[in-house]
Amino acid sequence: MKLGDGVEAAIHCAATLAGVDGNSTMPGAALAECFGLSPSYLLKHLNQLTAARILESVPGPAGGYRLARAAERITLLDIVLAVEGREPAFRCGEIRQRGPVKIDASAYVKPCGINAAMLRAERAYRAALADVKLSDIVAEYAAEGDPRSYAASCAFVERHQRPQKSASSKQT
Amino acid sequence: MKLGDGVEAAIHCAATLAGVDGNSTMPGAALAECFGLSPSYLLKHLNQLTAARILESVPGPAGGYRLARAAERITLLDIVLAVEGREPAFRCGEIRQRGPVKIDASAYVKPCGINAAMLRAERAYRAALADVKLSDIVAEYAAEGDPRSYAASCAFVERHQRPQKSASSKQT
Numbered sequence: 001m002k003l004g005d006g007v008e009a010a011i012h013c014a015a016t017l018a019g020v021d022g023n024s025t026m027p028g029a030a031l032a033e034c035f036g037l038s039p040s041y042l043l044k045h046l047n048q049l050t051a052a053r054i055l056e057s058v059p060g061p062a063g064g065y066r067l068a069r070a071a072e073r074i075t076l077l078d079i080v081l082a083v084e085g086r087e088p089a090f091r092c093g094e095i096r097q098r099g100p101v102k103i104d105a106s107a108y109v110k111p112c113g114i115n116a117a118m119l120r121a122e123r124a125y126r127a128a129l130a131d132v133k134l135s136d137i138v139a140e141y142a143a144e145g146d147p148r149s150y151a152a153s154c155a156f157v158e159r160h161q162r163p164q165k166s167a168s169s170k171q172t
Numbered sequence: 173m174k175l176g177d178g179v180e181a182a183i184h185c186a187a188t189l190a191g192v193d194g195n196s197t198m199p200g201a202a203l204a205e206c207f208g209l210s211p212s213y214l215l216k217h218l219n220q221l222t223a224a225r226i227l228e229s230v231p232g233p234a235g236g237y238r239l240a241r242a243a244e245r246i247t248l249l250d251i252v253l254a255v256e257g258r259e260p261a262f263r264c265g266e267i268r269q270r271g272p273v274k275i276d277a278s279a280y281v282k283p284c285g286i287n288a289a290m291l292r293a294e295r296a297y298r299a300a301l302a303d304v305k306l307s308d309i310v311a312e313y314a315a316e317g318d319p320r321s322y323a324a325s326c327a328f329v330e331r332h333q334r335p336q337k338s339a340s341s342k343q344t
Contacts, residue, residue, distance in 0.1 A: 001173060001174070001175050001252075001256045001261040002173070002259075002261055002263070003173050003261045003262050003263070003290075005263070005265055007262065007290075008262070008263075008264060008265055008267055008286065008287075009267060011286045011290075012267060012268065012286065015286070033271055033272065034271045034272070034273060035267040035268070035270055035271045036267060036270025036271045037267065037270070076289060076290070076293070080173075084173045087174075089173040089174055089175045089261075090175050090179065090180070091174070091175070091177070092180060093177055093180055095180055095181060095184060095207040095208060095209065096184065096207070096321070098207055098208025098209070099205055099206045099207045099208040099209075099328075100205065100206070100328070101206060101321070101324040101325050101327075101328045102324075103318075103320050103321055103324055104320070106318075107318035107320055107321040108318070108321070110316075110317070110318065113309055113312045113313055113316070113317065114180065114183045114184065114187070114309060115180075117248060117304045117308075117309065118175075118179075118183075118248070118301075120300060120304075121248070121297050121300035121301045121304075122297065124296045124297055124299070124300040125293050125294065125296055125297035125300075127296070128292060128293035128295075128296040128297075129290075129293045132289045132292075132293075136289075137285055137286060137289065140285045141285055144282075144285070145282070145285065146275075146278075146279035146280070146282070148275050148276070148279055149268075149273070149275055149279040149280070152273040152274075152275055153273050155273075156271075156272070156273045
């Protein structure tokens, strides 16, 4: 089992965007630079986050990305599902029905116990991810991360964020 | 995130082998037939289970596979790790250190909070898998599965199991 490395990029970018002022945006190229990623690679994941309404993409010369809602209302599960898709990791192929032991279809109405057990474990995984807010990640970084590293990240955001002319502010 | 379909095959095969009498074995070809799988495809996963000491492979004309220990001592986690490998699904690429915000290496001694949160969720997943014994899967199938389907599975095992001459019995 492996999560794509887009998950790491997506969470770091969302956490970075939690640090912009008000309704400012940050260009995708700056986010890519911040983590040493290729802008075209990152674009795919920024698009996934935008499609999932975790990010907002603002067009125009002062455009870029910003969170579509407050970091308190975004969970790690939201981000993981946006990047990896909503399908469960265990996908039952109903092989119990494939061999010579197959009997009448009415015997398979109830889900296979193996599938049920695997999905129960996956619900535990998702519940643990849903329990972590993006704001928790940011707060923990501020409180427990290396202070020099935190200051460098904040300075990067400060340098690359783009204030918006419109009066609309980040949705809460 | 996706688990390989070998996981489904491996759990079904292990559950089937939990039904053989005493120290009897079942040939890989019969297990493949039971679930409509290609024997060469299944062999890879039977080898993984054998390498992880979940199954024993007995050579010779009456050879085949059997559980290496009692079904009460095999969990779904044992089987998933045997097939999918022991590495976590989330693999931190340390992208926090890749861009221009990188500072002195001493700032990165403590694991990234994002990595820590992802691994916590994965521990919840593994704990849920470790909580399900192969014997639970078999007992639930016997108690709650379709009785016709259960009888057909038992008859298949009865037909294909190979009693062993040696007096050694399944390890408990």
